[in-house]
Amino acid sequence: MTTSQRRSSGSGHRVPAYEYHAPVLVEQAMSYLIERDGLYLDGTVGGGGHAEAILARCARCRVLAVDRDREALDAARDRLSSGADRVAFARMSFREAPRHPLVREEKLAGALLDLGVSSHQLDHRRRGFTFRRGARLDMRMDQSSPLSAADFLADATREELVRVLREGQAPRPAALAARIVRRRGSRPLATSDDLVAVLEAVLRRRAGHAEKARLFQALRIGVNDEIGALTDGLPAIRDALRPGGVLVVISYHSVEDAIVKRAFRDWSDPSHGLPPRLPVRAADLEPLGRVLTKKPVTAPPGETEVNRRARPARLRAWRKAA
Ligand SMILES: C[S@@+](CC[C@H](N)C(=O)[O-])C[C@H]1O[C@@H](n2cnc3c(N)ncnc32)[C@H](O)[C@@H]1O
Incomplete structure (x- = not known):
C-alpha cells in the first residue's frame, strides 16, 4: 500500500483503490476499445480499474476520467498515479463529458461506460445504497446533489x-x-x-x-436519474467520437441494456434520424456506424466465480463509421 493510499482525503474516506472496486470484463472491454492512440473517455472511472488497463495497453493513449462521485475520483487518482501525466480527472456526469474542454479540442478515439454503482458505494453503509440494516437512505452518487x-x-x-x-x-x-x-x-x-x-x-x-x-x-x-443520463449521454458521446472511434458500454440492469441495444441498432440503420416517408432508398444511405457485438458479451465462469458482481454484466460495443 502506498502512502497516498493510506492517507485520508478531504472527504475523510479515501480507501485503497484495489479495495474500492474489482473491474468487470476488462480484457473484453479493452479488446474492442483500444485500437489507436488518442484520447479515451472513461465516463464512469470508479476505482480506476478500466482506466488503468487503457493506460497499460496503449503507451500513447490519454484518458479523461469522469465520475460523479468524489470518493471514486480520489480512489482513481491513487490507482492511476503512475500514469498521472496521461490522465485528466473531471467530476461530472458522463452526459456532460462531451462538453469538457479536452473533448472539444480533440475528438475521442474511444469511450467506455461501466454503468451502475461501484462495490465501494454499495458496501459502505454511510453511502446509503445498501438494504443492510440501519443504513440512512442516501444513494447519491454525487455527494453535492x-x-x-x-x-x-x-x-x-x-x-x-x-x-x-x-x-x-x-x-x-x-x-x-x-x-x-x-x-x-x-x-x-x-x-x-x-x-x-x-x-x-x-x-x-x-x-x-x-x-x-x-x-x-x-x-x-x-x-440518480441514471436512465436520463444514459439516454442523453449515448448520442452525445457518439457525436464526440472521431471516425472509427469505438463506444463500449457495460450494463448491469436489463432496462439499461435495452437502451444501449436499441441505440446501437438504430445508429447502425442507414435511415437513422431521417423523417419517415422521404423519397430516399435505404441502400443509398450510409449508417452512422456498426455494432461490433452481435450478442452482449458476458463474464466467463472464471470471473463470475470470484466476482459475483460480474454475473449480470452485459457488454456491447459500437464503432463509428470511418
Ligand atoms: C461500476 S462502477 C465503475 C467501475 C470502474 N469501471 C472501475 O474500473 O473501477 C460505476 C461508477 O460510475 C459512476 N457513475 C454512474 N453514473 C454516472 C454518470 N452518469 N456520470 C458519471 N459517473 C457515473 C458511479 O459513481 C460509479 O463510480
Whole structure:
C-alpha cells in the first residue's frame, strides 16, 4: 500500500483503490476499445480499474476520467498515479463529458461506460445504497446533489414513485408507491429498515434478498436519474467520437441494456434520424456506424466465480463509421 493510499482525503474516506472496486470484463472491454492512440473517455472511472488497463495497453493513449462521485475520483487518482501525466480527472456526469474542454479540442478515439454503482458505494453503509440494516437512505452518487433517496421518498408524487419503481423493475410498484405515501403521512422513511418494512407490508411476508435488491436498485436509478443520463449521454458521446472511434458500454440492469441495444441498432440503420416517408432508398444511405457485438458479451465462469458482481454484466460495443 502506498502512502497516498493510506492517507485520508478531504472527504475523510479515501480507501485503497484495489479495495474500492474489482473491474468487470476488462480484457473484453479493452479488446474492442483500444485500437489507436488518442484520447479515451472513461465516463464512469470508479476505482480506476478500466482506466488503468487503457493506460497499460496503449503507451500513447490519454484518458479523461469522469465520475460523479468524489470518493471514486480520489480512489482513481491513487490507482492511476503512475500514469498521472496521461490522465485528466473531471467530476461530472458522463452526459456532460462531451462538453469538457479536452473533448472539444480533440475528438475521442474511444469511450467506455461501466454503468451502475461501484462495490465501494454499495458496501459502505454511510453511502446509503445498501438494504443492510440501519443504513440512512442516501444513494447519491454525487455527494453535492441536494436530493437523497429519503428526500425523494418524502417529496415525490405517487405517480413519480410508481414510474421510478416500475422503470427500475421493483416488485409490485403501484402497491409499494401507495404504501410509501401512506407511511410518510405519519413518519418519514429515513433508513433501509423503514423501506424494507414497507416492502414487507406490501408482500405480507419477509422479503427475499432479490426483492430487496430490486427495490433498492430501482430507487437508486431514479434518485440518480441514471436512465436520463444514459439516454442523453449515448448520442452525445457518439457525436464526440472521431471516425472509427469505438463506444463500449457495460450494463448491469436489463432496462439499461435495452437502451444501449436499441441505440446501437438504430445508429447502425442507414435511415437513422431521417423523417419517415422521404423519397430516399435505404441502400443509398450510409449508417452512422456498426455494432461490433452481435450478442452482449458476458463474464466467463472464471470471473463470475470470484466476482459475483460480474454475473449480470452485459457488454456491447459500437464503432463509428470511418
Ligand atoms: C461500476 S462502477 C465503475 C467501475 C470502474 N469501471 C472501475 O474500473 O473501477 C460505476 C461508477 O460510475 C459512476 N457513475 C454512474 N453514473 C454516472 C454518470 N452518469 N456520470 C458519471 N459517473 C457515473 C458511479 O459513481 C460509479 O463510480
